[in-house]
Amino acid sequence: MLDAINLTCVRDDRVLFSELSFNVRPGEMVQIAGKNGAGKTSLLRILAGLAQAEEGEVKWQGEGLSRARYQYHQNLLWLGHQPGIKTVLTAFENLSFYHAHGAESLRWQALTEVGLLGFEDVPVNQLSAGQQRRVALARLWLSTHKLWILDEPFTAIDVAGVEKLTRQLRHHTENGGMVVLTTHQPLAVDNVRQIHLQEKRT
Numbered sequence: 397m398l399d400a401i402n403l404t405c406v407r408d409d410r411v412l413f414s415e416l417s418f419n420v421r422p423g424e425m426v427q428i429a430g431k432n433g434a435g436k437t438s439l440l441r442i443l444a445g446l447a448q449a450e451e452g453e454v455k456w457q458g459e460g461l462s463r464a465r466y467q468y469h470q471n472l473l474w475l476g477h478q479p480g481i482k483t484v485l486t487a488f489e490n491l492s493f494y495h496a497h498g499a500e501s502l503r504w505q506a507l508t509e510v511g512l513l514g515f516e517d518v519p520v521n522q523l524s525a526g527q528q529r530r531v532a533l534a535r536l537w538l539s540t541h542k543l544w545i546l547d548e549p550f551t552a553i554d555v556a557g558v559e560k561l562t563r564q565l566r567h568h569t570e571n572g573g574m575v576v577l578t579t580h581q582p583l584a585v586d587n588v589r590q591i592h593l594q595e596k597r598t
């Protein structure tokens with residue numbers, strides 16, 4: 397289980413959120429909602445252990461991230477706002493880099509799932525924005541991590557891609573996984589829990 401406990405985040409003397417507490421249990425999907433600049437990415441980065449909160453703590457399986465860091469990173473798949481892929485490598489090379497010890501057949505399967513079969517040998521910097529995003533998203537079909545933290549995973553993805561990705565998110569939670577994500581578009585998922593960030597002034 398992931399626990400966010402009394403988190404306060406301040407950026408440029410502005411309190412983005414304060415005393416924010418929630419948890420994410422196996423099988424749950426949580427959407428962080430709020431207008432542009434509300435602090436959604438800032439919150440996800442704190443949850444992923446990439447940034448510090450001014451106050452409060454994040455716990456994984458009951459332990460603070462500083463103590464549980466190794467275990468946490470074994471269980472966490474973070475997909476940031478940027479695709480986070482190596483643009484001089486091809487789609488297939490990216491997946492090989494990411495999934496070095498897994499079976500090659502699984503990489504082909506993941507490329508097929510995200511509709512990149514036929515583009516596997518193209519350097520990523522020659523792919524479209526949506527295709528580049530799909531290379532990053534292919535990791536979701538290779539992941540064995542329990543917790544997925546995804547910042548705007550649907551950005552630049554077409555309608556069919558959104559449906560496929562939504563199915564994969566559902567599949568993950570139905571199998572006991574956890575998803576925390578931001579998105580500005582409606583999610584076609586039952587039981588998604590929303591946490592709204594609202595601006596507070598100092």
Ligand SMILES: Nc1ncnc2c1ncn2[C@@H]1O[C@H](COP(=O)(O)OP(=O)(O)OP(=O)(O)O)[C@@H](O)[C@H]1O
Nearest residue numbers: 407408412430431432433434435436437438439578
């Ligand atoms: N490292 C930083 N230093 C200073 N200010 C920052 C930093 N990171 C974010 N901010 C500010 O914090 C606010 C919230 O940013 P954040 O990216 O978390 O918002 P968001 O809710 O994800 O927005 P969007 O929906 O536009 O992606 C913004 O005003 C941003 O300028």
